[in-house]
Amino acid sequence: MTPLAVDVSGLVKRYGTNIAADGLSFSARRGEVTALLGPNGAGKTTTVEICEGYRRADGGAVRVLGLDPRDQALRARVGVMLQSGGVPTGARAGEYLRLVAGFYADPVSVALLLDHLGLAEAGRTAYRRMSGGQQQRLALAAAVVGRPELVFLDEPTAGLDPQARHATWELVEELKAAGVAVMLTTHHMEEAERLADQVVIVDRGVVIAGGSPPELTGAERQLRFRARPGLGLDELLSALPPATIAKESPAGHYVIEGDLVPELLASVTAWCASHGVMTEDLRIERRTLEDVFLELTGRELRS
Numbered sequence: 001m002t003p004l005a006v007d008v009s010g011l012v013k014r015y016g017t018n019i020a021a022d023g024l025s026f027s028a029r030r031g032e033v034t035a036l037l038g039p040n041g042a043g044k045t046t047t048v049e050i051c052e053g054y055r056r057a058d059g060g061a062v063r064v065l066g067l068d069p070r071d072q073a074l075r076a077r078v079g080v081m082l083q084s085g086g087v088p089t090g091a092r093a094g095e096y097l098r099l100v101a102g103f104y105a106d107p108v109s110v111a112l113l114l115d116h117l118g119l120a121e122a123g124r125t126a127y128r129r130m131s132g133g134q135q136q137r138l139a140l141a142a143a144v145v146g147r148p149e150l151v152f153l154d155e156p157t158a159g160l161d162p163q164a165r166h167a168t169w170e171l172v173e174e175l176k177a178a179g180v181a182v183m184l185t186t187h188h189m190e191e192a193e194r195l196a197d198q199v200v201i202v203d204r205g206v207v208i209a210g211g212s213p214p215e216l217t218g219a220e221r222q223l224r225f226r227a228r229p230g231l232g233l234d235e236l237l238s239a240l241p242p243a244t245i246a247k248e249s250p251a252g253h254y255v256i257e258g259d260l261v262p263e264l265l266a267s268v269t270a271w272c273a274s275h276g277v278m279t280e281d282l283r284i285e286r287r288t289l290e291d292v293f294l295e296l297t298g299r300e301l302r303s
């Protein structure tokens with residue numbers, strides 16, 4: 001059986017008294033995008049750096065393509081995009097990418113890759129003169145130029161404009177179609193929803209939920225709104241059809257599940273009006289990963 005691309009079990013990592021990973025477990029498969037999603041400080045970068053072999057774990061087991069993450073045999077098989085580039089500041093984009101390509105047996109065409117990521121014009125520009133978005137795309141190009149079997153992308157689209165973000169997303173989709181395992185960290189939930197086959201939601205060093213985006217968000221649409229905390233939900237429910245469910249989670253965030261026909265919406269808003277309740281952000285849609293995170297932790301993902 002082919003080993004999992006990444007297999008992390010009970011990972012523990014401490015920085016002094018601060019626990020960045022507290023028994024964290026997940027796996028990532030080939031030909032799939034696995035997203036570690038969580039707020040700042042959740043432990044995503046630490047986890048990925050341990051998988052990349054840059055940091056040592058304090059406990060737990062980590063295998064990457066079936067090997068110890070520090071095994072030198074992985075260098076040629078794994079692509080890494082770091083948050084802070086790691087490119088010499090005087091290097092021109094094209095030169096640098098050709099240099100990196102030279103380390104691999106069967107690299108991708110540098111010219112095609114530059115073109116694909118919208119960097120063709122920046123090919124002769126020194127790294128320090130490139131925009132932040134261009135530098136980020138160059139780091140991405142360097143991670144994939146060697147045709148890796150597994151690639152780690154740490155916040156690959158943070159700070160990119162929408163066009164560059166879409167170019168990055170397309171590249172990730174192509175990698176996946178070519179059978180590459182992609183591990184991506186993000187606190188951008190649309191990115192996780194759009195790209196990921198598996199989402200691993202991390203908070204405070206532990207996995208609080210995992211699955212495909214539809215598994216996590218559910219297929220059913222819901223009526224959601226915000227209003228003052230502590231509305232009498234039993235009373236509201238008595239005004240709604242019998243199979244309807246109403247929840248307040250966390251305080252001031254309301255979710256109504258049931259047969260979402262126009263009459264239900266009218267009944268909810270009529271009940272609110274008769275109780276002097278002003279709703280905000282009233283919407284009927286599938287839960288988002290943001291909603292899932294909020295329900296699980298009582299906090300916003302983008303904290």
Ligand SMILES: Nc1ncnc2c1ncn2[C@@H]1O[C@H](COP(=O)(O)OP(=O)(O)OP(=O)(O)O)[C@@H](O)[C@H]1O
Nearest residue numbers: 015018019020038039040041042043044045046047
């Ligand atoms: N080198 C370090 N020394 C001490 N503490 C650290 C170090 N690196 C990370 N931490 C702490 O470990 C915790 C997890 O950080 P980590 O960077 O792994 O989270 P993250 O989910 O990647 O966050 P972000 O989205 O901001 O990158 C945080 O509390 C952070 O302050």
